[in-house]
Amino acid sequence: xxxxxxxxxxxxxxxxxxxxxxxxxxxxxxxxxxxxxxxxxxxxxxxxxxxxxxxxxxxxxxxxxxxxxxxxxxxxxxxxxxxxxxxxxxxxxxxxxxxxxxxxxxxxxxxxxxxxxxxxxxxxxxxxxxxxxxxxxxxxxxxxxxxxxxxxxxxxxxxxxxxxxxxxxxxxxxxxxxxxxxxxxxxxxxxxxxxxxxxxxxxxxxxxxxxxxxxxxxxxxxxxxxxxxxxxxxxxxxxxxxxxxxxxxxxxxxxxxxxxxxxxxxxxxxxxxxxxxxxxxxxxxxxxxxxxxxxxxxxxxxxxxxxxxxxxxxxxxxxxxxxxxxx
Amino acid sequence: xxxxxxxxxxxxxxxxxxxxxxxxxxxxxxxxxxxxxxxxxxxxxxxxxxxxxxxxxxxxxxxxxxxxxxxxxxxxxxxxxxxxxxxxxxxxxxxxxxxxxxxxxxxxxxxxxxxxxxxxxxxxxxxxxxxxxxxxxxxxxxxxxxxxxxxxxxxxxxxxxxxxxxxxxxxxxxxxxxxxxxxxxxxxxxxxxxxxxxxxxxxxxxxxxxxxxxxxxxxxxxxxxxxxxxxxxxxxxxxxxxxxxxxxxxxxxxxxxxxxxxxxxxxxxxxxxxxxxxxxxxxxxxxxxxxxxxxxxxxxxxxxxxxxxxxxxxxxxxxxxxxxxxxxxxxxxxxxxxxxxxxxxxxxxxxxxxxxxxxxxxxxxxxxxxxxxxxxxxxxxxxxxxxxxxxxxxxxxxxxxxxxxxxxxxxxxxxxxxxxxxxxxxxxxxxxxxxxxxxxxxxxxxxxxxxxxxxxxxxxxxxxxxxxxxxxxxxxxxxxxxxxxxxxxxxxxxxxxxxxxxxxxxxxxxxxxxxxxxxxxxxxxxxxxxxxxxxxxxxxxxxxxxx
Numbered sequence: 001x002x003x004x005x006x007x008x009x010x011x012x013x014x015x016x017x018x019x020x021x022x023x024x025x026x027x028x029x030x031x032x033x034x035x036x037x038x039x040x041x042x043x044x045x046x047x048x049x050x051x052x053x054x055x056x057x058x059x060x061x062x063x064x065x066x067x068x069x070x071x072x073x074x075x076x077x078x079x080x081x082x083x084x085x086x087x088x089x090x091x092x093x094x095x096x097x098x099x100x101x102x103x104x105x106x107x108x109x110x111x112x113x114x115x116x117x118x119x120x121x122x123x124x125x126x127x128x129x130x131x132x133x134x135x136x137x138x139x140x141x142x143x144x145x146x147x148x149x150x151x152x153x154x155x156x157x158x159x160x161x162x163x164x165x166x167x168x169x170x171x172x173x174x175x176x177x178x179x180x181x182x183x184x185x186x187x188x189x190x191x192x193x194x195x196x197x198x199x200x201x202x203x204x205x206x207x208x209x210x211x212x213x214x215x216x217x218x219x220x221x222x223x224x225x226x227x228x229x230x231x232x233x234x235x236x237x238x239x240x241x242x243x244x245x246x247x248x249x250x251x252x253x254x255x256x257x258x259x260x261x262x263x264x265x266x267x268x269x270x271x272x273x274x275x276x277x278x279x280x281x282x283x284x285x286x287x288x289x290x291x292x293x294x295x296x297x298x299x300x301x302x303x304x305x306x307x308x309x310x311x312x313x314x315x316x317x318x319x320x321x322x323x324x325x326x327x
Numbered sequence: 328x329x330x331x332x333x334x335x336x337x338x339x340x341x342x343x344x345x346x347x348x349x350x351x352x353x354x355x356x357x358x359x360x361x362x363x364x365x366x367x368x369x370x371x372x373x374x375x376x377x378x379x380x381x382x383x384x385x386x387x388x389x390x391x392x393x394x395x396x397x398x399x400x401x402x403x404x405x406x407x408x409x410x411x412x413x414x415x416x417x418x419x420x421x422x423x424x425x426x427x428x429x430x431x432x433x434x435x436x437x438x439x440x441x442x443x444x445x446x447x448x449x450x451x452x453x454x455x456x457x458x459x460x461x462x463x464x465x466x467x468x469x470x471x472x473x474x475x476x477x478x479x480x481x482x483x484x485x486x487x488x489x490x491x492x493x494x495x496x497x498x499x500x501x502x503x504x505x506x507x508x509x510x511x512x513x514x515x516x517x518x519x520x521x522x523x524x525x526x527x528x529x530x531x532x533x534x535x536x537x538x539x540x541x542x543x544x545x546x547x548x549x550x551x552x553x554x555x556x557x558x559x560x561x562x563x564x565x566x567x568x569x570x571x572x573x574x575x576x577x578x579x580x581x582x583x584x585x586x587x588x589x590x591x592x593x594x595x596x597x598x599x600x601x602x603x604x605x606x607x608x609x610x611x612x613x614x615x616x617x618x619x620x621x622x623x624x625x626x627x628x629x630x631x632x633x634x635x636x637x638x639x640x641x642x643x644x645x646x647x648x649x650x651x652x653x654x655x656x657x658x659x660x661x662x663x664x665x666x667x668x669x670x671x672x673x674x675x676x677x678x679x680x681x682x683x684x685x686x687x688x689x690x691x692x693x694x695x696x697x698x699x700x701x702x703x704x705x706x707x708x709x710x711x712x713x714x715x716x717x718x719x720x721x722x723x724x725x726x727x728x729x730x731x732x733x734x735x736x737x738x739x740x741x742x743x744x745x746x747x748x749x750x751x752x753x754x755x756x757x758x759x760x761x762x763x764x765x766x767x768x769x770x771x772x773x774x775x776x777x778x779x780x781x782x783x784x785x786x787x788x789x790x791x792x793x794x795x796x797x798x799x800x801x802x803x804x805x806x807x808x809x810x811x812x813x814x815x816x817x818x819x820x821x822x823x824x825x826x827x828x829x830x831x832x833x834x835x836x837x838x839x840x841x842x843x844x845x846x847x848x849x850x851x852x853x854x855x856x857x858x859x860x861x862x863x864x865x866x867x868x869x870x871x872x873x874x
Contacts, residue, residue, distance in 0.1 A: 047467075047759060049767075050777065055471070056465045088388075089387045089393060098531065154561075168571070169571065173530060173534075175554050175556055176552070272559070272562050275532075
């Protein structure tokens with residue numbers, strides 16, 4: 001019963017979130033100065049007559065009022081139809097599905113890596129507080145935290161792709177190879193650089209927060225008491241530190257879903273990796289409203305899921321949370 | 328006890344270190360093996376395969392009826408006519424074509440031996456179907472002037488136009504023919520055509536792999552397999568450096584860096600940049616009702632002085648690193664441009680003389696000339712973020728300042744520019760293999776419609792010559808009329824005439840090409856970098872000594 005209420009409540013929130021997000025995005029697109037027809041025609045503008053221009057508008061349904069268009073889109077959506085992309089001339093659902101499969105693997109790898117490495121670094125830094133190692137880790141994290149994703153991406157691309165030639169400079173599969181010949185190792189090799197880029201940016205936040213939390217914990221009275229009993233090192237951390245720092249780390253890790261999505265857009269752009277990022281950039285720059293709305297919905301669900309998992313894990317890890325929500 | 332626990336810890340530490348080492352080592356080993364692999368792969372790639380990074384992905388897929396093949400060639404499909412290296416028309420699917428006296432009926436006869444890559448024959452019905460589908464598609468293919476298309480027999484197609492249009496030929500040279508029997512909603516992803524290549528695989532967002540079409544009727548290319556990588560400029564350059572591509576399109580900014588094993592080829596273009604001047608005095612209205620006109624640029628002596636003061640060669644050297652040539656018209660060196668429109672520029676004294684003759688004198692000694700209390704000062708807009716345009720605008724402003732004209736250079740977004748283009752000078756870029764562009768830029772019929780003739784230029788004589796050109800029944804017949812519209816000895820849209828534009832430069836398209844690869848004689852490329860290089864793929868080959 002209690003779980004049913006929890007789930008129902010969350011579903012309602014998701015629904016209202018999706019409605020809100022799509023209405024706001026639609027309005028923003030209306031105010032955007034990008035003229036979709038112009039963006040679509042691009043370099044051909046002088047060869048396309050005014051008559052043809054109005055044909056394009058008609059085909060895209062741009063002649064209806066914005067409210068009407070949003071309503072038509074909403075009605076179609078309820079029936080499970082996300083509409084047709086203007087620039088790709090394909091159902092939006094197909095594009096998202098295809099791209100999502102590529103992105104999701106990339107994001108999952110990056111997410112797990114950044115979580116594990118970040119948590120580990122944070123714990124080590126806090127346990128060895130003020131040592132040279134701590135300072136090194138902090139310096140590394142501050143540098144990462146203040147570095148734009150695309151710049152890291154370019155750096156990795158130059159070093160490993162061009163100078164050393166160890167890894168491919170982009171794409172998700174080897175150039176010129178037919179799909180049935182592409183092996184798993186090929187895909188993994190092509191994913192290394194984008195995943196590394198993406199995970200690097202996540203590391204800093206988790207590590208620094210974990211370090212701070214653990215430092216606070218280590219300053220507490222019960223740690224003093226435990227130390228007095230002769231506990232130290234790994235044992236001390238396992239018995240008294242872990243539970244305290246794993247929760248904030250988890251929150252951060254799942255909340256980072258949104259950053260993950262944003263980072264993927266940039267990393268994919270640099271490495272020509274065929275994920276959702278590329279499609280999002282195209283949709284935004286060229287005023288492809290159906291595709292952009294589809295992507296916005298998709299990313300909203302994605303981020304929401306991240307937070308939801310965090311919520312559920314809380315209740316599993318720390319029973320006190322459950323009591324609070326019931327109360 | 329203590330010793331034991333120490334031992335356990337050290338064992339644990341050892342395991343961790345071992346793990347790190349193995350992961351690290353295996354990473355390195357794998358890395359270096361794949362590196363040598365890439366190098367070997369590049370070196371041992373069969374000579375009949377090429378990897379190209381020359382253009383952006385056609386997002387809409389490979390359907391000619393929605394815009395595929397407008398630049399370069401449709402590759403998978405063939406067109407009725409095509410243009411050779413000299414841009415002369417030659418037959419492709421067509422064996423002959425004729426245009427009726429009134430210019431309204433175009434009859435094209437077809438080869439009877441053409442098969443699509445699936446083995447089915449190509450007939451006039453397919454041509455009719457293609458043009459009808461394209462007309463209905465609501466895409467960049469503009470067929471609004473086509474009233475009807477019929478296929479009276481298997482090898483004859485008859486087009487009926489609403490009004491005479493000699494530039495209709497451009498559609499015959501760019502629209503690839505699709506098969507009626509194999510056309511469906513997924514055609515763009517699985518094209519079937521009669522072109523030199525067929526699509527084997529399209530990894531969206533990444534690459535397209537194509538192989539030679541065995542059924543192709545024309546000259547076969549030396550290359551059996553081509554892989555087109557969709558990389559943006561930086562990535563394409565990186566790919567060239569890493570040795571993974573045989574040819575890559577690069578921007579001029581990268582041209583100074585040497586790449587091992589590759590040579591730089593620059594291709595002549597009509598990818599031009601020029602300054603468009605508002606031609607009416609302030610207070611006019613555009614077709615869309617926006618304010619138009621400018622009191623300074625509407626004075627012909629200002630426009631001529633700007634034209635003649637600019638040192639185009641210096642722009643090419645300074646801004647384009649030498650990869651370009653001066654521009655004197657929208658269509659330099661294309662068959663329909665008038666060679667007489669070229670003039671001696673970089674002449675500040677001449678500019679000063681023109682200004683003085685026009686009544687522009689510097690009375691207050693601030694270095695800027697005036698006329699009737701109006702200073703010779705105007706804004707020049709460019710699309711913000713485009714470095715080349717910015718540099719050209721700034722350099723041009725410096726040059727005309729010496730003649731006493733003050734130009735304020737401002738970067739604006741495309742959207743803002745669209746609204747301001749009627750009242751300010753704008754740095755635009757054009758250049759097409761279709762003379763229709765000339766018509767849309769200079770004719771008074773479309774003035775002030777969107778980007779058409781934003782200067783509101785209007786000259787009845789020029790209109791008359793261009794109408795004659797459109798009414799012509801063959802391209803050869805139309806050419807002299809286009810040239811006369813530019814300069815007929817007494818008036819025209821060239822510098823010698825009304826000077827509604829100051830054309831600056833044509834920007835060369837740059838390609839990094841593997842040593843030994845010969846990309847044949849290239850056409851003058853149109854605006855739009857990348858794909859056009861593929862228009863003569865059948866001429867590409869490895870030079871003898873490298874075989």
